[in-house]
Amino acid sequence: MTDIERIRNFSIVAHIDHGKSTLADRLIQLTGTVAERDMKAQMLDAMDIERERGITIKANSVRIDYPAKDGHTYVLNLIDTPGHVDFAYEVSRSMQAVEGSLLVVDASQGVEAQTLANVYQAIDADHEIVPVLNKVDLPAAEPERVKEQIEDVIGIDASESVMISAKTGLGIPDVLEAIVTRLPAPKGDRDAPLKAMLVDSWYDSYLGVVVLIRVMDGVIKKGDQIKMMKTGAAYKLDRLAVLKPQMVEIAELGPGEIGVFTASIKQVRDTRVGDTITHEKKPCATALPGFKPAQPVVFCGLFPVDANDFDDLRDAIEKLQLNDASFSSEMETSAALGFGFRCGFLGLLHLEVIRDRLEREYDLDLITTAPSVVFKLHMRDGEVRDLHNPADMPDLTLVDHIEEPRIKATILVPDEYLGDVLKLCQDRRGIQMDLTYAGSRAMVVYDLPLAEVVFDFYDRLKSVTKGYASFDYQITGYREDFLVKMSILVNDEPVDALSIMVHRDRADARGRAMVEKLKDLIPRHMFKIPIQAAIGGRVIARETLSAMRKDVTAKCYGGDATRKKKLLEKQKAGKKKMRQFGKVEIPQSAFIAALKMDE
The missing domain is CATH 3.40.50.300 (P-loop containing nucleotide triphosphate hydrolases)
Structure with a gap:
């Protein structure tokens, strides 16, 4: 000790x-x-x-x-x-x-x-x-x-x-x-009842759940009966160790020390990060304040490519959630993609990392829908709803106005790139709040809509400043704006996975880009396919994917033109019937590519 x-x-x-x-x-x-x-x-x-x-x-x-x-x-x-x-x-x-x-x-x-x-x-x-x-x-x-x-x-x-x-x-x-x-030494009373903070927990396939703790007061020993104050669950300690990065077993941990224990806990969800651990027989009087829960800001749908993998995906997401308290999920279904999860993340890098970990550590093939943020819908009857997924947008006649989350972004950038950064923020509907200098570098503070930042703001910022800008943000609150839901129709049927919320002034350009992209991505069928972007009942952009044709007049050599016409009319009628009953297959890769907005 x-x-x-x-x-x-x-x-x-x-x-x-x-x-x-x-x-x-x-x-x-x-x-x-x-x-x-x-x-x-x-x-x-x-x-x-x-x-x-x-x-x-x-x-x-x-x-x-x-x-x-x-x-x-x-x-x-x-x-x-x-x-x-x-x-x-x-x-x-x-x-x-x-x-x-x-x-x-x-x-x-x-x-x-x-x-x-x-x-x-x-x-x-x-x-x-x-x-x-x-x-x-x-x-x-x-x-x-x-x-x-x-x-x-x-x-x-x-x-x-x-x-x-x-x-x-x-x-x-x-x-x-x-x-x-x-640096100061820690404070703590060795003779007080045990009070330890649960800092982190992760799953180990041999040991079960491993819990990282910081002891505030009291002493924790191998074989102790301990209790989690939030969940009320009690466990017997199997082993107590310190990390040197490998685990080295020790007999006890006193106040001020940091170590790990295992207690044959099966589920990581039983170990809430920020919980207080104490002795079952002689508990401490008050719990530690814990941590305020993280607020996810970016949401997207995760769906398995093969519907049979759904159970594996559910298990994988549960395991990751335990280890990463800032990642949240709930089930959702989509007409185009089947069963999956709507997940919340702290940002785009977080989203990428979680997706990579799911694909790697759990060997899953996933489709990720477009990242979106949570909008607040103020209904005409005074109710306020959260909109996580643009596909769930209610009828517009019932909505009074829509609010979107805004952030306060602080960007530090060398002087010569300042103009490009200001233009980028202006293009993203930003409002400049402050501009000061720290040496030769400008510090710009902007009020930006989170929805514009979520897509590719960070990448664009890095490319216009050759990587020299650094960027940090915090959420400031919600503000009303003129937002609309843009749906994509393929062969006159809406594809819910591709619908997004956009600002009305940007909708036309965004819609045009989306349909042009889909025209290249969807393979040709035997009938022609219209691809449209629409706001409500109004189509704002359209492309037509032409059909693959068989040359039915190939066997006619010369002779009367009416015979050729008759064959072509017959083919046309067949195509029309085909289009009526035909199903358009949109490949997975097309979804993913369509949702990546590069321009």
Whole structure:
């Protein structure tokens, strides 16, 4: 058991690609936590998809033993957090479990939008913050300018920043000393009843559910009978361990310590993130405040390509939901796609990652419908409804007005790309709120409709600024706008999976683009197929896919023209009848391609 004065719990926060995971690697390596032969880059990024994309998705934790210069050995519990706005929920959760943060800033790039967002979360959680300037070995590094920027933009003292290069290992011992000397020890009462916070849980096929906890008060031992305060379920502890990234079993965890336990829990849904764990016989008086649930902002339908895979998809989604509390789902059916789920995500990257994980880890073939946001319908009788799926839009005569979610977007961009960024935001129906300068970079604040951002705003922003802009947003509320539902009709039948909500001024262009695209994607049939985009009963765009024809007049050599005419008329009548009863097969790939709006 470790003396509470010798424990330091901290997380690493930074913008994407400023070197959080690399710094974590160096801390693990320098303290010899993992043998040299087992070291690999991005030690804490366990999922294949994290390694491939080079990003952190799940916050991961590791325990490091560090013999400090003052002769004592300290236990450092590190939580490496994601940098992307879509996983901000993971960050806020990790913040509650620790007392301090290392703020990593790239000495060549300076403060970015996500740096701000993540630091404010740390400040909200009352953290002691140690600024660390990374990549000081790069020729483009300007540590003095970046220090000023940290003080101006964030408002914390950066004069004592630690200068490091996580790649080469320069300055890493200074970081360890700073953690020990500048971050506070946790507080907690060893003799009080057990009170532990459930930080995360995941499913392991050998051990069942593994639960990551941070002990606040009291002591938890192997073999204890514990109780979850939210669900009321009781379990007996099978094993207690600390993560060095591999599990190392220990006898007990005291206040301030972070570790994992298994208790033959079968369902991850029994372990609610943010729940309080206590002893069954001697419970603590009050539960910890927990976390506020994450609000999904982007919704889309997930359907199996093969209808027989529906049960597998349901199991897979249930397992993922346990591990990722910010992902929600409910069943839905669609005339075109059959049974599936309507899922909610924190953003587009989150959506992509979940879809990739479902396809990879559970070996499923999926169709994803167009991402949409939740609109509020104010009905004429005063009722307010949430519209998750454009296909469920009620009759317009019953709707008084429609409100859409708006966001406050903060974009940091070098001066020379400012014009392009302003034009992009204007095109997306944005309202400019603020424009200030931090050095040679402009900080633009815009009020934008979330529906316009969801599609491909981030990609467009990166391409017009050659990748130099950084972007962060928060939801501000709902506002009324002139929105309409655009349906796509193929052979006079509406295809519900392709209907979308658009602004009336944009509808014509959007409709035209959609039908032109579908004309190329749908294979030709024996009869001609009209493809239309319509708002209510009014068609706003149309393309016709011509039929495949057999040359019925091939056997007529010369002779009377009426004979040819007669054969052609007969063929025409046949085609007409065919079109009446014919079914148009729209291939899966056409759905997916039609929903990707690139222009």
